[in-house]
Amino acid sequence: MSLNNEPQQTSPGDVGLVQPATFACEQPLALQRGGELTRFDLVYETYGELNADASNAILICHALSGNHHAAGRHAESDRKPGWWDVCIGPGKAIDTNRFYVLALNNLGGCDGSTGPLSVNPATNDVFGPDFPTVTVRDWVESQARLADHLGIKRFAAIIGGSLGGMQALQWAIDYPDRLDSAVLIASSARLTTQNIAFNKIARSAITSDANFHNGRYAEHGVLPEQGLRVARMLGHITYLSDHALAERFGREIKSGDPDQGSEIEFQVESYLDYQGEAFSQRFDANTYLLMTRALDLFDPAAEYDGDLTAVFAQTRARFLMLSFSTDWRFSPQRSTDMSNAAISAGRDVSHAIIDSPHGHDSFLLPVPRYIDALGAYLNRLAQVTNA
């Protein structure tokens, strides 16, 4: 690997304007749980330059509601940059002066890749609820084809938070020779029962919306917005810590007087309404169902009678695990479970539990010790690989 160890600028910068591209895969993809896609599109973005021997590529895997737009802006007027701009850019933790960073929208997504909103070639109607169940393994398979397309035989690192970390782990299992490092942030080798239960409730909110029509809302010209709203509000609370909510909103009143008869609205209620509303306008309900199901079903140890060490024995990558002290949705214990199994399997693994008040959401936030740890690891990785 020939990485440039001298950063081209000293203070972190932004990747600037970016444009998504589309990989059209015309080879059929057989899916893990049956069925196939006769073809598919993956929308992706890249930041930085692929070096001559294509050894400096980093794949970013997104979480439940993420997409390919991980950094930069599509237009100068964009109010917000990509979802992980805090980590990706020249001089940032995932340094685009050194690395060629690839981010995509997963299969089944609703931001341009083939998914429930796409036209089903078998019917010429949108897939809607007929889109097949996709799993983390299917995502990895489709991502491997994108890597082939881009000429990347081996990633320097595959990085993901939450559901994204599950993809990084699956890569290490399915393609042990195609990555140097897997970075699993606020992730888990499987969901807890409580997590499945929260996903179930979110799905119930969507499927019981009168506008859901068994997933055929598009044909009815409506959207199950209320269900999506409730699902998002619920998800959102579980991504934040009790403490973070208390610090930010406390018992502040948005409107109404608690001493009078007027209707009370707490600030936290108004905030959740805003979050739910914004999400319901941008996210597809069938995609939400499909993504949460992929989360539920992920359990690579299942085929080894729950033996996670046997899972890590299949891998050869170095692992970095990062978890957050107040994350109760993917608690540090889940990363410890993985780290212990990786150690037992003789793998090279580091696990840092980062003190952060922000719960599961920490992985998207500029928590200094977290950003520093990630950056230091990738910097060392570059040096070790160069040595």
Added chain:
Amino acid sequence: MSLNNEPQQTSPGDVGLVQPATFACEQPLALQRGGELTRFDLVYETYGELNADASNAILICHALSGNHHAAGRHAESDRKPGWWDVCIGPGKAIDTNRFYVLALNNLGGCDGSTGPLSVNPATNDVFGPDFPTVTVRDWVESQARLADHLGIKRFAAIIGGSLGGMQALQWAIDYPDRLDSAVLIASSARLTTQNIAFNKIARSAITSDANFHNGRYAEHGVLPEQGLRVARMLGHITYLSDHALAERFGREIKSGDPDQGSEIEFQVESYLDYQGEAFSQRFDANTYLLMTRALDLFDPAAEYDGDLTAVFAQTRARFLMLSFSTDWRFSPQRSTDMSNAAISAGRDVSHAIIDSPHGHDSFLLPVPRYIDALGAYLNRLAQVTNA
């Protein structure tokens, strides 16, 4: 107080068949947040005998979805006894050989007391969403009238779990001379932001149900069952610990094969569906909104700039606080906050944190150390009071 210190039977028994009674209060009740009820009914049950000086009465205050049927059965064929039968009966922790136990359905409830399902005398239609906002203080006021009606000037103890504990605390504040002891189980002096957020989502699920019709579902001959279902599922998860869910359901599959294409249903999903369905058939949506709002609004320290010690300075009762190690909805810290404030205010207070894997639900379950602690306290109370 002349309590019988010799239990009439040595092994705990049941209260047997019980019948509810109705207290019809024809005096208007002015409500804390404005408006009034020109009259109201409270449905209640009693277990045990009131002694000659009416000094052995214990009031049981119910939580969010509870009612007056706390112990015994209404018919031999009843599949289940009252909701706190595990604690109430001859020889049980709340010993009906010694105590006269009173349980009621709160104002605004849906089990017979005046509430949204009752006829509004002003319109001759059901109140529905026009039922006024009631607060914990209003409940205490209505309960005090019931006590007057029954000839109870002073309770030996007022006991409640969760929202019920808030009522016991409010009693101690509003009527310091009308109770010897307040027993606050898995309770809090106010909800956390996270708790308010969970309540908000449950309400949103209900109010966004297409059958809700701004609360006038009765006029439309429908029920917002789907919304109630989601609300209950959500509540239910937060009452259980992560650990309890994992122990009970793990990742067990109810139907479908994870290795095949068939639709998967996890056991925990089926369980939640059952819980949601049962609840949606028995509980009124407007009552659910009203009860969760009463929870949100409870904050006796607010009028003292958040100083909980100033609140306890208003009280004279002895306090027993019981909390449960895995309760993350009303964590032990909330009881510690109250206990510390009570100590600072010079009150007689004991706080036991009970090791229990069952989360908030522990207060309804036969957790031996909990039942023993409650029984021992009430036994000592009886002896001290007799001394």
